[in-house]
Amino acid sequence: MSGLKREGDHVHRLEALRGATPQQPHDARAIAALAANPGCTRRALMDGAGIDKDAAARHLGFPAPFGQSPFAITRGNVFEALVKADGCAELLRMLRELLGLPVAEVSYHDVENVGAHLRHAHTRALIDRAASEGRDAGTLYDHPLLSMEIAGHTAYLEPDVVAFQLGGRFHIVEIKSFAVIDGQADPSAVAAAARQAAVYVLALRTLLEELGHDPAKVSHDVVLVCPENFANRPVATLVDVRRQLAVLRRQLTRMTTLDRLLEGLPDDLSFDLRPDDDGRPTRPVAELADALHRTTARYAPDCLSACDLCFFCRDEARQEGASDLLGRQVRDELGGVASVAEALGLADGTRDPAEGQEEIARLLRNAERLRRECLT
């Protein structure tokens, strides 16, 4: 079909955008983040081209405000180790309690026992064997390596554990170190975990399909394992990720329809960081900044917790005096009025409403009148 060709040269175009910069491999978190701000062309293009946004941001002098405390990292590793200790003894207990896993089902495969380069093939083989219900189908698969096609590139994904034989279905096991206290956990943390797990579910389903098995063998209920209350003792909860799966599918289809965005681009546009031998970007900052400015971003304060480029885009929004700075709600309230100066001009009456701005102008003037009346 003709789609193939278009597919082909837009992959080509994306590589041009990336230039000499090595492709930034997507991990589950990155894929899950695709849904964070789908309206943002700048981000869509950079993700599509596989540019390391974090590196770009740092090079531009706007390092992302994210960072993880060593304590958090250690805590995470320690907890995962605890859950997996002694042939996943803790995990088995929880699966037995939560999903009624039969006592006989304890077989454990550590996929990482094979060389790194073979992990994916080995995972494939083991999952295939399990799905075809062959003798000694395993129960727990530790450190499996799944894959997924993103915009013409293969992303490798590492779920914590895949559990099988809970009624003949595969369950993704996601181990997180945020606490579940009296049955509740930080909703945004759970949401993030659910989005990430959804990526694994989709990848595993795709794998089963390729192997000619029923993808429905992968449950949409993932097993979320967290520390309970203030103790170290792990507790498992089932999380239904059907919604996250739907969103993910949507975003992945969008990725393949980048053409629309690519067509609009000037041919000479490139996000290349021109890394030197030890990977340091050498491209003149002004030049890179200019290249980015030529693509439209859709900045919202929510980006501050989701996108590596947030400070760069916020700065841009400040330069433009865009009302986006104040948040989606304000922006929406102002109807068509995008700039701060414009809005205030309408409020003061120093600027005449353009076609279609009559109402917002009236509202703003009224608001201004009331504020003056109350403050003087």
Next chain:
Amino acid sequence: MSLLTSLARLRALDEGIAQPVATVRHCHLSDRPMVFIPLKLSGESAAPLAAMLGTDRDRPRLLVVTQPRNRDLRFAWAAELAGVLLPYVESFLNDTETVERRNADPYERALDAPQIVVPNLTGVAFTRLLGRSTRFRRSDGPYPVPEAVPLLGRWLTYLGERAAYPGSSLVLAATEELGRHWASGQSSLEDANLAALLGWITTGPGDEAEDPLIWPPAGPATDPGFDAEVLAPAIESGSAERITEALRTQVEPTWRLMWQAVDLLAALPAGPSVTQRWEQDRGSFSGMAVHLAEGAPPQPRRDGAVTAAAKLARMERAQAAYDVQRAYDDPLVMAEYRLTGEAFAGEVAETVPDHTEGEGRSRKLRPLVVIKTDDPVRLPPGTSLGTPQRRGQGAELVEAGEGLVTVKITKGMGRGKVAAPGAVPEVGERVCYTSLTDDFQGSPALPEAEATPWTHGGPPHDYVPDDEDAQEEWS
């Protein structure tokens, strides 16, 4: 957030300085608030690291877990915290007043109550967690902790809960209160950064507010960079002094900001209804004290069906009242309702003080007032109205149009043939009327917990905190 606030934010952004969105203070401010800045260990749910607290801005107490990896020290820390907070809380219990109640026994209400001021909402949440992690502890049994710890837990739990109660001032989150009174030129998300918000209100914005080297986060989470480069090595060194000093550098700047926030709020005159809401806080506080004195068990892990429904009803009632009172107290808040046409203000153009309705015995005095207003009135005739100028009074909208609104006063103008003096506004007086009124009838009774119906799972097994709660290791 209304267009009025949005406009204020735009203005702030343009002028580079925050704009007022309130003309009076809507929270109570204690003479000696307890400023409380907790820090927690990253990656843990409620592992305390340090707290700076006190009622005297010049003499902050710094409590530190000098070896954060050592769990026993965490409880020692909790005990220290109790040593500061409990005396403060209990100092308000002695002076009380007797309150008479309709069809209920009179009760003793504290004349004043404690007020904890934390930097932000996450600070409130951490306070609640701290309460949760300490209230079930036992001073006896397998994993004993100092006496004061479980008691502290119950108070912190109570205060954390109360913080979610609309209009309550027992616990204040600085960023929230500031945000209620000033509109910055940044998004509400960014307002959660105390340094940034205060910057907007005082000197104008600056990026250093987001630089953890200049303004460390106001907690409870610490800056990852600090964790990696300062705290971790300090912990490795095992030197208590070093850990203490390291943490001091992280809370001290916030300590100064907190008192700056307190001063800013104190500079605003209190709204008329603030006293009334504080009275409820005092009542609630005394109630909790009695509860404890009677030796009631610690608050359960989660609300039962009946408790939940009762709390929800109280909170909804409080929210509604809070909204109305703020509007009545503050023309700038009322302006939001005038903008949407639920209120209008203007000059009295004409009055008919002796206007009456009905004949003979059922003849009623219904003074008419005609107001000239520029506000868009979106209220149908017959809407019952209230007015901040004469709070006891009730009125009804007769007709509206061409910038003229006619209302008739229906109650609160006196019993006589003619309206009581001052009951009917004079021509030329500025008045404001709104459909927003604070008359709610109480909510109907709920069943007793033990009478919880089958639709809601039937009577609960009454909750006995077991050793499980008490011995839960604290990691």
Next chain:
Amino acid sequence: MTASPEQAVGPEEVIRRVLADLPRHRGVVVDSPPGAGKSTLVVRAAAHLAATGEPLMIVAQTNEQVDDLVARICDKHPHLTVGRLSASGYIPPLRMLELPGARVGTRIQDLGDPDIVIATADKWAWIGDRVWPWAIVDEAYQMRSDKLLRIAGLFERALFVGDPGQLDPFSIVDGDRWSGLSWDPLQSAVSVLLRHNPDLPVHRLPVSWRLPASAAPVVSRAFYPFTGFRSGTEHGDRWLELSTGGMGTVHDRALEEAARSGWALLELPNRHTVRTDGEAVQAVALLAERLLQRGALAGSEQGERPVTADRIAVGAAHRDQVAAIRAAGLPPEITVDTANRLQGREYDVTIVLHPLSGRRDATAFHLESGRLCVLASRHRHACVVVARAGIAELLDAHPSAEPVQLGVPVKFPDGWEANQSVLEHLARHRV
């Protein structure tokens, strides 16, 4: 929950099963999609239970619903005596006072001893120290579980009837603290009931008598993806006729399209606007006006009748939009209201201002599937939607980062999907 596959079964059969289940279970739940004869069922069940000689209480959510039920029962079953409990402020409509079997009072004692006592949930909450062997709870999905908690002590067994697709109950305060609890007071009465009594039978009325053949599949697909329902009428059983000719304006063409196909999307140029988008408001008003001017006739199994103002409703998402539309000078007989207040009502033709029209970002409020469901399922003949172009793009750009609460069952349909599905259908009727 025993979900019997009843899409296949006829409505009569379902009602029979429901009545048969009543004595067997403490509670019976009936899901009723828009216009699937919920009130008919309530009236039938009421008579059925009253016939046993045991007293019955009926709970509805609003005074209108109560009055409506009283009228229906007295009309269908004149031999039954019905007591209408009301708050002191309530003024009964004339038709109520004319009903022979009905009696109105503020206290149980005032009602004599009727076969059936009807009141709103709020009123019932004030009634104590008496237990009815039977209760029927109407609009149970719109009832918050804390209301049910207040009145559940009044009855031994109950029939819960409602529409799961409409708007969920809400609160002005944040109730996260209770999320995940099986008795979360902010959940609907039915979801709490079923979480504690998972074995109660749940029936579904399979046929919508209100929605025409042109609408039932659309609404079913978008808002009832798993259960589904069908229309009680065939294409051609319902028709809408504009007796006077049009002038070829977009508004006229929109009405003609609606008359022809049951749906029309009057699309205005893509622009971000304030909520009270003047152009859109004007368009809505004009449509209503023209509909009257062109003397629309609605034909159905109930015969042919003119579409008078009282048979037309205009729906919007926000109160200020409603106010703006009212201000645009519509005949007062035309109902103009928000989705919340249009729940459970029925008209011949509805004109809807799309919740997402002119928005730049969709909020959870705008995307709530129940809101659109109510607006798109009030009509017997046709629904005209007014919207600015660009909703598709808005949905496409919508960031999805909804928080996830542990232990809270995921609700379907997802608002995004539902909006998408409806939009796809409307696109085929764009003028």
Next chain:
Amino acid sequence: MSDRLDDLERRIDELRAGVRKAMRVRDGATARVLRAELRSAERAWDALVSGERQPGPAADQPRLVTVREQVHQGLRLLGATAQPRLVVAVGDAFFGGTVRSGQLTSLRRDEERSFRSSPFGRPYYLCAALTDRLSPARGLLTLSTWPLERRVVGPLSPRVDFLTCAIAVAEHCGEHFPEEPQEDEADDGRATRLLVRMARNIPGATDGALGPPDPVRVVEAARAELRVHADRDTRDRAELAERAAAQLGEVSRLFGAATLSTIKKENAK
């Protein structure tokens, strides 16, 4: 002296700021240099405030028994392949052990080196368990003196070994602290905590009540589950041991072989 302190503190603050700035832009080199300076400054500061006393947990008491010997001791008690963290926990609980898991990372390599230089020069070696592809299993310790069957791991072996270890721990508790473990001086509850941790993951090992589980009950429960897996696990191990004996040389029989052949076979199908 206090000025000295002030200077130091100022210096330290500068350095810290410097390091964190460098880290934010991922300038590792600069960060390293500054860090070095910072550490020495901090040490000086410590010295000043806390007199000459040098604190720090690193001041660990002289070890009487070598790490090697302690691990040996632990493994002998457990009697089955185990993860370092478990071996360490056992040492902690019963031998007042001083080993930290970290110290075990290099252990296996050293053992292999020493074996290669002088085979069987030592009475025992600490070696890796062998996976089903006869390669060294990640993070599983065994003793060279054990028969191959015990040193290989089939799919069920991790569970079987865990249960075996649990039995060993329970029995040891039973013998050494017959009643109320945490009363015992030598132990201060470490053994009990270990037993609790293991018992809660074995069906029926605890009666749900709190307090230390009854060792006897733990042993019974573990044996009961063991019976479910025993046959198949023994079969698997025997088959593996056979292959190992047939395919592996002296060294790799103890320390495992890096083999890919098995993978090739899988890909073939």
